[in-house]
Amino acid sequence: MTEAVVDDILIMLPPLLQTLEALSYVARYLNPPDFDRVMADIGDPEQALQTARTHLTSWPADFAHIRIAFDTAADAALMSFAGLRAVQRGEGDLIDVFRALRQLPRALEALFPLAATLPPLSEFFLDPAVGNDQALRQLLAATSGKDAVFHDHNEIGNRGGFSLYVPEYYTADRAWPLVMALHGGSGNGRDFLWSWLRAARSMGAILVAPTAAGPTWALMGEDADTPNLVRILDLVRSRVAVDSARMLLTGMSDGGTFCYVSGLERHSPFTHLAPVAATFHPLMAQIADRDRLRGLPIQIVHGQLDWMFPVEIARHTQDALAKSGARIVYREIDDLSHCYPREVNVDLLRWLMS
Missing domain, CATH: 3.40.50.1820 (Alpha/Beta hydrolase fold, catalytic domain)
Known part of the structure; x- marks a missing residue:
């Protein structure tokens, strides 16, 4: 694995996993009267994820599968947050919250095959x-x-x-x-x-x-x-x-x-x-x-x-x-x-x- 790829993984993985954990928190503590409070609890982790993505370099073809998994998971996480933020702005309802949270398992599915080679991901998929x-x-x-x-x-x-x-x-x-x-x-x-x-x-x-x-x-x-x-x-x-x-x-x-x-x-x-x-x-x-x-x-x-x-x-x-x-x-x-x-x-x- 090249030094540039390792650096990109170190840049990308922490905010990606933090964003996914934040979505898991919303899914667990979602209660209609408490939605705004729950969203306040998690802050805005998606901003760090968006920033990290702008710093990624080009990757050799040998590591394309890792980059594709990261991009797929990040796209799903950011799409989920976009839906949640829209509801916060009054542009949706509880059904839209559930619809946004459906992106979380898609992100997990994309990342799990990498648990075999990336120890932080293996740890992430343990209870x-x-x-x-x-x-x-x-x-x-x-x-x-x-x-x-x-x-x-x-x-x-x-x-x-x-x-x-x-x-x-x-x-x-x-x-x-x-x-x-x-x-x-x-x-x-x-x-x-x-x-x-x-x-x-x-x-x-x-x-x-x-x-x-x-x-x-x-x-x-x-x-x-x-x-x-x-x-x-x-x-x-x-x-x-x-x-x-x-x-x-x-x-x-x-x-x-x-x-x-x-x-x-x-x-x-x-x-x-x-x-x-x-x-x-x-x-x-x-x-x-x-x-x-x-x-x-x-x-x-x-x-x-x-x-x-x-x-x-x-x-x-x-x-x-x-x-x-x-x-x-x-x-x-x-x-x-x-x-x-x-x-x-x-x-x-x-x-x-x-």
């Missing part, structure tokens, strides 16, 4: 909860260069496909825990994969992020999604060694609600359920199979500030499922609105693995 785990870092360094993220008919706009993360240090000599993570309404698995990848990479779990067959999960009418989830699970299990006693079905919003719809079925293969920011109808507990519910580990995660599904729903759900015999862990987060709390993922994996 802070693992702290100074040198054994993990040695494993990642020893297996750098292995493909880890795969997409099966899961381009943005496609329905019914899935994205898959297999830890770089995966070996077939033991069975691995699996997480199937379901996106929220109108979302897709390719983007939602990045809500979970840090934790799966840090803890050693196979991660599957499917996309609903329709605009959202089959919460009413004919259920085309459960058979597709089983198909995807069977396909993944035919390729990697999965621990059949540690398979978590989790999801956000509509995806969390579908955890109940699908995961409470008698023949569901999943051993643990973890709906996040989900809604629940008491009839679900009444019509669910008694044998399936008895002793089933379910962890409910909900925010006190949830404006879409008020927290009282989650509290009633806890009571209904506990009375039906499920083993309930209830986690209520006081500063969480209707957002995905990425900080719970490592704890969910520890719960799954315990």
Whole structure:
């Protein structure tokens, strides 16, 4: 790597990662009444990123893939901030905020392949909860260069496909825990994969992020999604060694609600359920199979500030499922609105693995 390229990476990478972390902060703490305060909290990191880009030099062709990834991620981050700033100026609404934040996973997807060669990026794609785990870092360094993220008919706009993360240090000599993570309404698995990848990479779990067959999960009418989830699970299990006693079905919003719809079925293969920011109808507990519910580990995660599904729903759900015999862990987060709390993922994996 030439000295000029190294200098450019040192100029570009810190403000790029800081900008992405700022977008993650907005995505985590987004609450409509607090939008202006949250934006004030993060300052204006995109300005440093814009300045850094103006100082970049021409790169040799051998390093074009790194430059393309940096440019793609920076373009996505700056586009996201442009959308957020427009809403601050009164030129949009909450839907425009969500639309702007969709650029964040596109930036992460562009950068992740470089984690194998750039240690700061490898560190960026680890969960802070693992702290100074040198054994993990040695494993990642020893297996750098292995493909880890795969997409099966899961381009943005496609329905019914899935994205898959297999830890770089995966070996077939033991069975691995699996997480199937379901996106929220109108979302897709390719983007939602990045809500979970840090934790799966840090803890050693196979991660599957499917996309609903329709605009959202089959919460009413004919259920085309459960058979597709089983198909995807069977396909993944035919390729990697999965621990059949540690398979978590989790999801956000509509995806969390579908955890109940699908995961409470008698023949569901999943051993643990973890709906996040989900809604629940008491009839679900009444019509669910008694044998399936008895002793089933379910962890409910909900925010006190949830404006879409008020927290009282989650509290009633806890009571209904506990009375039906499920083993309930209830986690209520006081500063969480209707957002995905990425900080719970490592704890969910520890719960799954315990």
